[in-house]
Amino acid sequence: MSSSRNIYLKMKTLREARDLLSDRFALRPAGRGETVAVTKAAGRILAQPVYARLSSPGFHAAAMDGVAVKAEATFGATEANPKILDTGTRAVFVNTGHIMPANTNAVIMIEDILVIDENRIQIEAPAFPWQHVRRMGEDIVATELLFARHHRITAYCIGALLTGGITEVSVLAKPCLFLLPTGPELVDHRQMPEELAPGRVIESNSHVLGQMAKELGAQYIRHDIVTDNFELISQTVSEAAQDPETDMILIMGGSSSGSEDFARQVIESLGEVHVHGVAMMPGKPVVIGEINGKPAFGIPGYPVSAIMAFEQFVTPLICAMLGRAEPEPEIIHVQPTRKIAGRLGMEQFVRVKLGKVGANIVATPLPRGAGTITSITEAHGIIRIDADKEGIREDDTVSARLLKDRRYIEDTIVAVGSHDNAIDVLADLLRAESSRYSLSSSHVGSMGGLMAVKKGLCHFAGTHLLDTHDGTYNISYIQKFLPDVPVRLVRLAEREQGLIVAPGNPKKLSGITDLARDDVVFVNRQSGSGTRVLLDFHLRGAGVDPAAITGYENEEFTHMAVAVAVLGRAADAGLGIRAAARALDLDFIPVATESYELVIPEAFAESGRIRLLTEMIGSAQFIERLHAMGGYHTQNTGRVVWKSHQ
Numbered sequence: 001m002s003s004s005r006n007i008y009l010k011m012k013t014l015r016e017a018r019d020l021l022s023d024r025f026a027l028r029p030a031g032r033g034e035t036v037a038v039t040k041a042a043g044r045i046l047a048q049p050v051y052a053r054l055s056s057p058g059f060h061a062a063a064m065d066g067v068a069v070k071a072e073a074t075f076g077a078t079e080a081n082p083k084i085l086d087t088g089t090r091a092v093f094v095n096t097g098h099i100m101p102a103n104t105n106a107v108i109m110i111e112d113i114l115v116i117d118e119n120r121i122q123i124e125a126p127a128f129p130w131q132h133v134r135r136m137g138e139d140i141v142a143t144e145l146l147f148a149r150h151h152r153i154t155a156y157c158i159g160a161l162l163t164g165g166i167t168e169v170s171v172l173a174k175p176c177l178f179l180l181p182t183g184p185e186l187v188d189h190r191q192m193p194e195e196l197a198p199g200r201v202i203e204s205n206s207h208v209l210g211q212m213a214k215e216l217g218a219q220y221i222r223h224d225i226v227t228d229n230f231e232l233i234s235q236t237v238s239e240a241a242q243d244p245e246t247d248m249i250l251i252m253g254g255s256s257s258g259s260e261d262f263a264r265q266v267i268e269s270l271g272e273v274h275v276h277g278v279a280m281m282p283g284k285p286v287v288i289g290e291i292n293g294k295p296a297f298g299i300p301g302y303p304v305s306a307i308m309a310f311e312q313f314v315t316p317l318i319c320a321m322l323g324r325a326e327p328e329p330e331i332i333h334v335q336p337t338r339k340i341a342g343r344l345g346m347e348q349f350v351r352v353k354l355g356k357v358g359a360n361i362v363a364t365p366l367p368r369g370a371g372t373i374t375s376i377t378e379a380h381g382i383i384r385i386d387a388d389k390e391g392i393r394e395d396d397t398v399s400a401r402l403l404k405d406r407r408y409i410e411d412t413i414v415a416v417g418s419h420d421n422a423i424d425v426l427a428d429l430l431r432a433e434s435s436r437y438s439l440s441s442s443h444v445g446s447m448g449g450l451m452a453v454k455k456g457l458c459h460f461a462g463t464h465l466l467d468t469h470d471g472t473y474n475i476s477y478i479q480k481f482l483p484d485v486p487v488r489l490v491r492l493a494e495r496e497q498g499l500i501v502a503p504g505n506p507k508k509l510s511g512i513t514d515l516a517r518d519d520v521v522f523v524n525r526q527s528g529s530g531t532r533v534l535l536d537f538h539l540r541g542a543g544v545d546p547a548a549i550t551g552y553e554n555e556e557f558t559h560m561a562v563a564v565a566v567l568g569r570a571a572d573a574g575l576g577i578r579a580a581a582r583a584l585d586l587d588f589i590p591v592a593t594e595s596y597e598l599v600i601p602e603a604f605a606e607s608g609r610i611r612l613l614t615e616m617i618g619s620a621q622f623i624e625r626l627h628a629m630g631g632y633h634t635q636n637t638g639r640v641v642w643k644s645h646q
């Protein structure tokens, strides 16, 4: 096969592709059956109806502790005119669950009986027939239908089956997915190297999708990684398609239009391609086809794309094969913390962090890249932007599909603002100390944090905004931008900011003025960030024109991103905190010490969650962790340094 490039067939909308799936494939339970022990059958789907072999109870049974009587013999008893019954003949003592003695049909509870002596009891009310008796077959009658075909067996059902005398059931065999990871760059995790050679990637998608399949009730066979070779992939897929045990084929990677992307050609050459390309992101290049009447997919290689394509197209097929409904996601209304761009003609799945601030659930978008697996592991929900929308505005209320419990989201503390590694430490300590609360932080810079406080979109903002006139931090900005929001400022730490440079400082930088040198490439922070304000202040002080700095316009959003740029030699220097330099074993040239503070709206300051958080900030553990990271001074850590509305 030539390595000519694929051109997408006409791209389908998500709706069209899903409709096509249900048209092409019989979306009903089918396939092999197998016999399993009832005790191992939870989650399985019955291939055959099941009828009871035994009745339950198998005898008339006392339902209470007391005496068994013949009801008719008690008629007429009243408080004024009690009846006396002889025990042993007309009244027999029984315990709950006992078989009813012959010639009795009711139980009088022990509490309602007066024992006169060894042989006699007195009752003051009549019993009605079958009172407190579980009649034979009351629950299950032998021969009756216990469960219909395609019933999904739950833990409760195991009780009914065993009680009905059934020990084995015939269930649908689990649909079996054949997963084939492709790509010469992929490395099997069992051969995990100390360091990954350039260009190599750990193969993870097959394990993610395999687990997702298992959670739906399917099983999978994972083939070893196969390199991008048409013949090899084709032969492997062809064998799988002929195997009667294979129900579905997933070629993973190589779904798009690169010269080495073979998923579509392989399916085309062995069967038929129905769809190549769906107007959704992530997941766009998915291939949907069939080989030997079995669904065959080209699953995009990017991890999040693979997950999305699986959820949209593979999940419905597995569920249909198992005769169960697709999992119904919980949907809630959320308010975005900032506008989210869409793309006309493309359905977008945006992963978001969620938290309840005041009355609203706010949603902060996570990075969009389909290659970032952490954009889905960190997500609390997914917002879907329709193909006919250009995006979502800040004041729109939109729906999000929940990936976490609603309770978890309601108990999330939402931090928006400047990033500091200390916030991550706080998040970790909070998880360790509280089974209830967690902290989710979004990094939009100090000004972004103040704006989020203003709009009521967070519980607190981390900021370090230097007033270049008087050298104070944060207060003048709050007075200017949040005149109407009562807030308090809590000092998290004083921290060192400086130039992050490669180990050994190869460019021999000594300070801010060196940034203007011709041989130095800088990486900046976004405007609105406290670090940017600090940089500009020091540049002015040193008389350096920003225009003279190569890379001044290269913006990153976090200290760590700046450090990574230096580590990867994309830049020679960036301004950031010492802790970021130390985390990546980079060198650090101190420039300034600044106050990093939390702006906490008074409306939340005394809430349980924020009290817990501030307690944690004052704790010895937290301070110890800050010192371990390096570059922090903690003499005022945890102090309320200022209140805007005294």
Ligand SMILES: Nc1nc2c(c(=O)[nH]1)N[C@H]1C(S)=C(S)[C@@H](COP(=O)(O)OP(=O)(O)OC[C@H]3O[C@@H](n4cnc5c(N)ncnc54)[C@H](O)[C@@H]3O)O[C@H]1N2
Pocket (backbone or CB within 6 Å): 181, 182, 183, 185, 186, 201, 202, 203, 204, 205, 206, 252, 253, 254, 255, 256, 257, 258, 261, 282, 283, 284, 285, 299, 300, 301, 302, 303, 305, 370, 371
């Ligand atoms: N010119 C175009 N290029 C691309 C397009 C396009 O429309 N035109 N689409 C992009 C989109 S969208 C996606 S999604 C990706 C999908 O690409 P492939 O399915 O061909 O995947 P690969 O190129 O093989 O890999 C992409 C990426 O994912 C990594 N990968 C692959 N398999 C695995 C695995 N099993 N476990 C972990 N990671 C895996 C792989 O190493 C690559 O980094 O194409 C865009 N390109």
Ligand code: MOO
Pocket (backbone or CB within 6 Å): 280, 281, 282, 283, 284, 285, 300, 302, 304, 305, 370, 371
């Ligand atoms: O479909 Mo791709 O997943 O958008 O990146």
